[in-house]
Amino acid sequence: MLLKTLSEAFGPTGFEDDVRNVIRGELDGRVDEMNTDVLGNLIAVKGAKKPGPKVMLDAHMDEVGLMIVQICDGGAESGLLKFRALGGIDPRVLVSKPVLIGPDRIPGVIGAKPVHLQAPEERQKPIPMDKLYIDIGAKDAADAKAVVKPGDAAVFATRYAEFGDRAAKGKSFDDRVGCALLVEAMQTEVPYPLYGAFTVQEEIGLRGARAAAYQIQPDIAIALEGTVCFDVVGAPSHGQSTVFGKGPALTVQDAQTIADRRFAEFMWETAKRHGIPVQWRRVKGGSNDFGAIHRVGKGIVGGSISVPVRYIHAPTQVVSLDDVENAGRLLRAVLQEIAEGSFTL
Amino acid sequence: MENHQPLLEQLMTTHAGPGFEGAVRDVIVPHLRSYAQAVQVDVMGNVVAQVAGCGEGRRPRVLLAAHMDEIALVVARIEAGGFLRVVQTGGFDPRTLVGQEVVVHARGGDLLAVVGSKPPHLTAPEERGKAAPLSDLYLDLAMPESAVRERVRIGDRVTLSRDVYLLRNRRLAGKSLDNRASIAILLETLHRLQQLIHQADVYAVATVQEEVGLRGAQTVGFAVQPDVAIAIDVTFGAFPGQAADESFALDAGPAISFGPNLHRKVFQRLVDVAERHRIPYQIELSQTPVGADANAFQVAGPGLAAALVGIPIRYMHTSVETGSYADIEQCARLLAHYIAELDMAQVEDLSCY
Amino acid sequence: MKEWIVRLAAEIAPSGSEGRITSVLLDAVQDIADETHMDALGNAIATKRGEGPHVMIAAHMDEPGVMVIDIDDDGFLRVIPTGGLTASEAAFRQVAFTNGTVGLVCLEDGEKRPEQFEQLFVDIGAKHRQEAESRAFIGLGGVLGTGVADIGNGRLLGRALDNRVGCAIALHAFRELAQLGRYVSVVFTAQNAPGARAAQAAAFALEPDLAIVVDGVPASDVPGGKRTALKLGAGPAFKVMDAGTVAPLSVKQLIEDAADALGLTLQYEVWPGGRSDTGAIQLTREGILAAGISYPVHTAGAAEALVDLADVEATLRLLVAAVQTFGQ
Ligand SMILES: [Zn+2]
Numbered sequence A: 001m002l003l004k005t006l007s008e009a010f011g012p013t014g015f016e017d018d019v020r021n022v023i024r025g026e027l028d029g030r031v032d033e034m035n036t037d038v039l040g041n042l043i044a045v046k047g048a049k050k051p052g053p054k055v056m057l058d059a060h061m062d063e064v065g066l067m068i069v070q071i072c073d074g075g076a077e078s079g080l081l082k083f084r085a086l087g088g089i090d091p092r093v094l095v096s097k098p099v100l101i102g103p104d105r106i107p108g109v110i111g112a113k114p115v116h117l118q119a120p121e122e123r124q125k126p127i128p129m130d131k132l133y134i135d136i137g138a139k140d141a142a143d144a145k146a147v148v149k150p151g152d153a154a155v156f157a158t159r160y161a162e163f164g165d166r167a168a169k170g171k172s173f174d175d176r177v178g179c180a181l182l183v184e185a186m187q188t189e190v191p192y193p194l195y196g197a198f199t200v201q202e203e204i205g206l207r208g209a210r211a212a213a214y215q216i217q218p219d220i221a222i223a224l225e226g227t228v229c230f231d232v233v234g235a236p237s238h239g240q241s242t243v244f245g246k247g248p249a250l251t252v253q254d255a256q257t258i259a260d261r262r263f264a265e266f267m268w269e270t271a272k273r274h275g276i277p278v279q280w281r282r283v284k285g286g287s288n289d290f291g292a293i294h295r296v297g298k299g300i301v302g303g304s305i306s307v308p309v310r311y312i313h314a315p316t317q318v319v320s321l322d323d324v325e326n327a328g329r330l331l332r333a334v335l336q337e338i339a340e341g342s343f344t345l
Numbered sequence B: 001m002e003n004h005q006p007l008l009e010q011l012m013t014t015h016a017g018p019g020f021e022g023a024v025r026d027v028i029v030p031h032l033r034s035y036a037q038a039v040q041v042d043v044m045g046n047v048v049a050q051v052a053g054c055g056e057g058r059r060p061r062v063l064l065a066a067h068m069d070e071i072a073l074v075v076a077r078i079e080a081g082g083f084l085r086v087v088q089t090g091g092f093d094p095r096t097l098v099g100q101e102v103v104v105h106a107r108g109g110d111l112l113a114v115v116g117s118k119p120p121h122l123t124a125p126e127e128r129g130k131a132a133p134l135s136d137l138y139l140d141l142a143m144p145e146s147a148v149r150e151r152v153r154i155g156d157r158v159t160l161s162r163d164v165y166l167l168r169n170r171r172l173a174g175k176s177l178d179n180r181a182s183i184a185i186l187l188e189t190l191h192r193l194q195q196l197i198h199q200a201d202v203y204a205v206a207t208v209q210e211e212v213g214l215r216g217a218q219t220v221g222f223a224v225q226p227d228v229a230i231a232i233d234v235t236f237g238a239f240p241g242q243a244a245d246e247s248f249a250l251d252a253g254p255a256i257s258f259g260p261n262l263h264r265k266v267f268q269r270l271v272d273v274a275e276r277h278r279i280p281y282q283i284e285l286s287q288t289p290v291g292a293d294a295n296a297f298q299v300a301g302p303g304l305a306a307a308l309v310g311i312p313i314r315y316m317h318t319s320v321e322t323g324s325y326a327d328i329e330q331c332a333r334l335l336a337h338y339i340a341e342l343d344m345a346q347v348e349d350l351s352c353y
Numbered sequence C: 001m002k003e004w005i006v007r008l009a010a011e012i013a014p015s016g017s018e019g020r021i022t023s024v025l026l027d028a029v030q031d032i033a034d035e036t037h038m039d040a041l042g043n044a045i046a047t048k049r050g051e052g053p054h055v056m057i058a059a060h061m062d063e064p065g066v067m068v069i070d071i072d073d074d075g076f077l078r079v080i081p082t083g084g085l086t087a088s089e090a091a092f093r094q095v096a097f098t099n100g101t102v103g104l105v106c107l108e109d110g111e112k113r114p115e116q117f118e119q120l121f122v123d124i125g126a127k128h129r130q131e132a133e134s135r136a137f138i139g140l141g142g143v144l145g146t147g148v149a150d151i152g153n154g155r156l157l158g159r160a161l162d163n164r165v166g167c168a169i170a171l172h173a174f175r176e177l178a179q180l181g182r183y184v185s186v187v188f189t190a191q192n193a194p195g196a197r198a199a200q201a202a203a204f205a206l207e208p209d210l211a212i213v214v215d216g217v218p219a220s221d222v223p224g225g226k227r228t229a230l231k232l233g234a235g236p237a238f239k240v241m242d243a244g245t246v247a248p249l250s251v252k253q254l255i256e257d258a259a260d261a262l263g264l265t266l267q268y269e270v271w272p273g274g275r276s277d278t279g280a281i282q283l284t285r286e287g288i289l290a291a292g293i294s295y296p297v298h299t300a301g302a303a304e305a306l307v308d309l310a311d312v313e314a315t316l317r318l319l320v321a322a323v324q325t326f327g328q
């Protein structure tokens, strides 16, 4: 299953190779052309010469991860690895998680001093990242250096599985869900030029998308994303952002974008017309690639379609498979309605 | 000419903050002219010097950039008594400014001033334990208020005043080694390139307004759109109490940066060149977009292959920034050899993932 | 001029919902412009071709406001800020939405001080969700504050004066320069309040030789005033620097020459906390020559502001003179 493969692929920000290769394999022979640019964005193209609006779909390939910055030498630390975050990681989610490091996927665990040995006041506080280590079982620094080097990236070693009621858990649904939707969308036939941009470096500032949008210069752009979902015990309506299983979410405003109201309404009405559940994303915080895309060049019309993801940026994220499916249906409906001229620029 | 150290010393005592780089630009331009076929100044004030490569047809285009601005202050208010309040253009630690001599660049000419602070005799014990914020500091021109108002206007720029000190082992200390050291590297590189055959067209750029947000780099990156854009900027010299991955030894060669926002193949090539030519080097890791012009280059226009190299200096953003001229020379060797070996096959490979 | 300011300030235009004021402004230049249009980000743009270098005059037309982000079962709304509005500024005030709905911003019971928007809700008097949904929707924009009052001695006070004053100045300058046969564009920019997000798109499209941005700047001749060294009523200010721009000396010279020619005293703006469209325009493409000319206000960036009409007139004269000086 594509979502499983993508979710388990290794793609911390700046190290998206594995994900790019999975996508390239999936789309091989199914699009007119596929190119990588100098940043590592993978851009798939269909019908470049067709008339009509040039549409760009975007999903970012990168995920939050870690970078090994030091292999400790000497003393009790010897052979343990120091690391820093690649992208926004809450240090509180790190302790006691397994990780995979570097091109050889060397397994390791993130450890800390046992709770028994922590002073009462220490126990009250989250453990800061510079007090955590990755343990790969090395005997000493030389042993560790044989398999890991500073600069190697690491990801959480979370396996994909379906559980509960039409739900799936795994790592990096933000934004492998978007990648899966985009792979699927690139295989639909539309009468206008369609560009699928699988971008890099979203997690450190929407960087790949900005360059990709400049190259493509689309008339319409849609970012496909995983977004915050916190519809859990104790969360009031306005603190949830999105509700699990209630369909894809559309944005009115986030930290980087005030939505193009006409386009947001067009997508909303499309969902209603096609009987697809849809919801508004009800929070200001967070952002996605459209935040960078819409400001490129002369300005670009569009928006985003987001799949609610519980525990986004944590090692284990949870999505509703119905939401994923409905996001795909909505995207197809939107592409079809654009073809039918329901949205005029 | 032996090397550009005398020029570096001149540059370090010349004043140029973000948006008023003219004085340093005037010093640099004639030197760039001696290496380049064309030297232009753009709308933002960036200097772009072109050195053509050899060969017919499409040649690699490499941009080498060092920012020429330094952290500076701007006069924000004139207080009673003629004392000046200032704000930052660039990141000073206000604690390093207390007692500092500065130059106010006024319309009628430069004026010397001292950053004032209350003497310890008058400071309450609890005050002594606290650092004064910039808003509490003032500039003393030792002139009556009327004279100050006549000469100084809101918006006048202020820079540090500091001679260059030649320390042991070819190390030198002073203001604005960040990033005049890299201007020296730029010129040393062009100097070495004259002895080498290179296919690449080189755009040697002195950028403006780096210290306020990589602004000159953003526009010049867009304008030139080179195949490879290399920023040269200083990094943190090793000093007690700093994290190991944020500390680089002086005299151990330039630091070559690696991270998501730098092109890994350019990085690797720089490392390979260093190894092959026995140039000492260090590797700097970054997890977020770097705080140097390379950050802006990567996302300029369609996106550029960006790299970052530079020498370590101690006491960054103070008036006693300290670095080694030996590192400057090693960095220039690295860049000259990298450029000499750059070819179109490498350029085409930059987009292959 | 005053009539225009009052008329423009009556429009409700929180960032991203500038639709209505856009038509008012474009209608006002239609007769004299060669072309007018609205771009993808909501900027309203008019161009008149003519002599000399192409000069772009820009003034943002949006204002800080709020946006509905949630509607609950009991019919209460939750809002988020658009632009730099804080929860304490919004609390206990009336909010007027773009669709005519009005509401009261309230603090949740039990909360002492409004510090975050999460503590606030808007009461529009609806009895339940359904009724609320008939009068408001998620994404609906609104503004705070009351209409313009003429407080005598040539001063005005009220909502959105920052930057409807700038719009009025830009509008007049454009008309005047167009009549003089200059090649000039005017851009009423959208989405300035959340961080100058739209101006660069217009600059990218127009590629002007010079851009002059008109905006309000806080005067600090008020109790505790420290943000700038400017005085209300002391004339226009040249923007030396703000959080987004440092002016090149050539631009400074241009504005100074224009002021000198008019015999006008210029103030100098150093406002490290400010963010006008100037920087966004300056850094577009290969770099664009951009100048900021500001009129002093009391409380810039807030819902309401107080301005001096003499400053406004002088700013207009300086702007026109600067464009005429440019390229001569
Ligand atoms: Zn994401």
Ligand SMILES: [Zn+2]
Pocket: B178, B179, B210, B211, B233, B234
């Ligand atoms: Zn620097």
